[in-house]
Amino acid sequence: MSRQFATAILSNGVRLASTPALGSAQTLSLAVRAGSVHETVANRGASHLLSMFGFQSTENRSPVNIIRESELQGVALRRFRDRDLLIWSADFLPSQLDYAAGLLADVAHNTRFEDYEVRDLTVAAGKQTAECLANPSAFAMDLLHNMAFRSGYGNSLFADQAALSAQPLTAVKDFFKQRMTSDNVSLIGYGIDIVDLEFALTNTFKALPTGAEDATAKAAAKYFGGESYIPNLHIEENVMAIAFEGVPLNDARASASIVLEKLLSTNSPVKYGASGIAPYTGKLVATEPASSLIPFSLSYAATGLNGVLLKAPSAAIGGLATDVVTHLKSLTGTVDAAKLTAAKNAAKMELLTTAESRTGATHHAAQHLLLGSATTLASIDAVSAADIQKLVTGMLKSKPTVAFVGDISAAPQINLN
Structure with missing residues (x-):
């Protein structure tokens, strides 16, 4: 905690x-x-x-x-x-x-x-x-x-x-x-x-x-994976969530899961000047202002989901999804040391700022007391490149889960080969 x-x-x-x-x-x-x-x-x-x-x-x-x-x-x-x-x-x-x-x-x-x-x-x-x-x-x-x-x-x-x-x-x-x-x-x-x-x-x-x-929670945690495409032509941008099987709160890999989220993040700490776009999505997001990528790490009592939520026009959604998967695959082999340090610091900062609020502090305590959460600043600090590589390798062995809402004629297929 x-x-x-x-x-x-x-x-x-x-x-x-x-x-x-x-x-x-x-x-x-x-x-x-x-x-x-x-x-x-x-x-x-x-x-x-x-x-x-x-x-x-x-x-x-x-x-x-x-x-x-x-x-x-x-x-x-x-x-x-x-x-x-x-x-x-x-x-x-x-x-x-x-x-x-x-x-x-x-x-x-x-x-x-x-x-x-x-x-x-x-x-x-x-x-x-x-x-x-x-x-x-x-x-x-x-x-x-x-x-x-x-x-x-x-x-x-x-x-x-x-x-x-x-x-x-x-x-x-x-x-x-x-x-x-x-x-x-x-x-x-x-x-x-x-x-x-x-x-x-x-x-x-x-x-x-x-x-x-x-x-109950353990019995309800079986991961299946699958895809669902819901047509909706009345929204300005397509929404696509891509996820893989994650880890529960009490798993030793939970801290690596949080750091992975930050490695995938496109948010910049600089309000003006820097684009804040990660290298693997920079071209697509920069040329399509309506596009965005929101990574997530969701750990529960008995399971979890790691993935990204993409928002983009039809012309950009396929390329954005492909770049995300390509980058995930690359993390099974190489994790840049400087980016890993930045991701760990971002994860620690988020943990600290969330816990400063009444709602955040209460939720952290409840997860610790009732769900066995063991994530701390020290456990985040201890995450290594090997931990990220092992986590992503395991994720990509699971069947991907995809939820797409928008112009389904533009929906890309997720290819892990």
Whole structure:
């Protein structure tokens, strides 16, 4: 991890972590292994809907009461979700720790799941999904996961309203009950002394039940690969996501995966002057201003994806994709020492700056406590050229995954030979 966290464990096994804040405001977060990877065909969309049930009716509070009391106390409520985790957070003044702890405990123990709420939240979730998937890049990345893993990590982050409407409320309740166990939960404080945090939470979270060993993510991590081409002639540029099987968060190669992302990056630290275009894409991107290349390294609890997201007009998309694959192949043989150093420094800088934010620090801590993430500044520093070569060689042995949205007549084929 990039920041030093103090940790503790409650008597029932709930894990705690806390880190100093840069200011006086504090944050308490409830993180749960309840992301979309844990959904099945029987409860598809439950994770999305469950995230929205946070801060709704509980046995002790109505939604109106939560909103009014939080406003009165100056408390800001947030939610976050990805394929592994759901996180509910409260930002508050130092004097409001007991209120925040009680509220999050109410979410964990006493959420009511009222019928009228599920109807309203289903509509709201459907609107969220429509808005997100209207973005071609978001749609391509979601489709990419589906093609790569089919189910599990291939489950969509975005539940459509029709699927949610077809699910009985009991499916969401059962999902909540299965996931809200002491071994799946961690509580993370930002700007809260670990002793104060443990004191505030010992009684409020002691009733969480224990659960069976969580093997859901591992069972859902099988990589398949594949291709999907979706015609859309109404967007200005084609979107193409290309990925290969990556590594999980607790894998020793996870740091090399992050450094590889920076080796593929075209971003420049210079605001004016330098083009910031990597040599292998310079000609295409420079001559096509609408083109862009966004590399990604996505590591989860039990698997990962490494790849690039390309955006380009029809005349440029094929050449850009070919150059990316050519450059990846070259990294199996030679890794420039200066570029490797720059990539490692960029990876460390991103880790540090992300962890300086409340959201970033909380997510890092949750990944460490619940998912086994072991990436640190030291592990990034230790990445060698041989590590990159080995990682890329393994990636290119996997079947590529491609998601293309746009003018499919311009869609290139990925040739690894």
